Amino acid sequence: MTGALDVGQGSGTRIKEALVSSCFGFWLRRWGPGLARANTTYYHLDLNAGPGDNHDAGVRGAASLFVEKLDKYPALSSHVTLIEKSRDSMAALRRRVRNGQGLLPFVARDIDFIQDDNTCALDGYLQRDVPRTAIGSVLCDPNGPVRGMVALPCLAKALLRLPRFLFVAQYDVAAGLRMRGSAQKAPEKKCPTSSVTDILRLPRAHWLISDRYAHGRRYVILCGSHVSLPPYELLRPTDAHPMGVGLHNVTSARGRGIVRSTFSRDERAARKEARRICGIRETE
Numbered sequence: 292m293t294g295a296l297d298v299g300q301g302s303g304t305r306i307k308e309a310l311v312s313s314c315f316g317f318w319l320r321r322w323g324p325g326l327a328r329a330n331t332t333y334y335h336l337d338l339n340a341g342p343g344d345n346h347d348a349g350v351r352g353a354a355s356l357f358v359e360k361l362d363k364y365p366a367l368s369s370h371v372t373l374i375e376k377s378r379d380s381m382a383a384l385r386r387r388v389r390n391g392q393g394l395l396p397f398v399a400r401d402i403d404f405i406q407d408d409n410t411c412a413l414d415g416y417l418q419r420d421v422p423r424t425a426i427g428s429v430l431c432d433p434n435g436p437v438r439g440m441v442a443l444p445c446l447a448k449a450l451l452r453l454p455r456f457l458f459v460a461q462y463d464v465a466a467g468l469r470m471r472g473s474a475q476k477a478p479e480k481k482c483p484t485s486s487v488t489d490i491l492r493l494p495r496a497h498w499l500i501s502d503r504y505a506h507g508r509r510y511v512i513l514c515g516s517h518v519s520l521p522p523y524e525l526l527r528p529t530d531a532h533p534m535g536v537g538l539h540n541v542t543s544a545r546g547r548g549i550v551r552s553t554f555s556r557d558e559r560a561a562r563k564e565a566r567r568i569c570g571i572r573e574t575e
């Protein structure tokens with residue numbers, strides 16, 4: 292994954308779509324030609340497919356951008372599963388496919404549209420006959436750390452069952468901080484929310500994390516795989532993103548710094564204290 296893309300001063304959505312599609316582009320470049328030669332199917336699963344278009348941001352949705360990449364490998368057989376809970380969004384996605392509004396390649400592809408809750412649909416997907424050795428990808432792009440987020444235990448089960456699927460997720464840092472903060476103040480509300488480390492605990496050996504992007508540097512993209520991935524530069528420094536935007540190995544200094552920045556000061560202090568206590572125990 293090399294080279295900077297010029298996405299200008301685009302909104303967070305444009306940056307998200309560019310980062311997500313660079314991850315899938317890299318994965319398809321890596322495996323596509325070999326799978327096509329071996330006549331083996333590539334699988335793709337989108338857990339929050341959306342309507343296929345981001346009209347306000349002037350950029351197509353991740354589902355269509357993925358297929359655009361897939362289309363560069365006409366000899367590659369593929370199976371794409373698009374899951375979306377909203378009836379209207381699913382209808383819009385289907386309509387776009389039927390009318391070929393920027394999604395024409397779908398017509399020639401093996402594609403399942405599933406209008407359902409992603410946790411239920413993912414459970415069903417796992418009953419299917421997808422080989423354990425299958426190469427593929429899965430996108431998790433919810434509206435926040437809770438709304439639209441597939442249940443983490445089900446996701447963990449899926450990633451164990453499909454160890455060679457690239458996993459890509461957008462995480463809303465600001466909403467995660469806010470929700471964990473209010474859960475701390477009112478523990479009786481028991482709001483189930485996740486953190487970046489909950490995602491990093493999913494069964495993948497190698498992880499990239501993006502710089503925080505969009506207004507308030509609100510989001511990050513996480514990308515996990517069974518083989519190591521090269522870092523990637525998307526945006527050179529701009530006023531909105533003075534450090535630029537790229538994908539970094541989570542074990543690098545920059546990656547570790549980004550992970551740290553997704554926790555509040557209180558959470559960082561608690562983690563430091565926990566490590567200090569563990570350190571004391573280790574030397575006892």
Ligand SMILES: C[S@@+](CC[C@H](N)C(=O)[O-])C[C@H]1O[C@@H](n2cnc3c(N)ncnc32)[C@H](O)[C@@H]1O
Pocket residue numbers: 308338339340341342343344345351352353354374375376377380407408409410432433434438439440
């Ligand atoms: C951020 S949008 C996805 C955008 C899309 N990935 C794209 O790149 O254009 C999140 C989507 O998740 C859908 N969603 C919300 N709850 C869901 C659930 N429980 N299961 C599946 N989809 C859900 C929403 O309707 C919305 O379309």
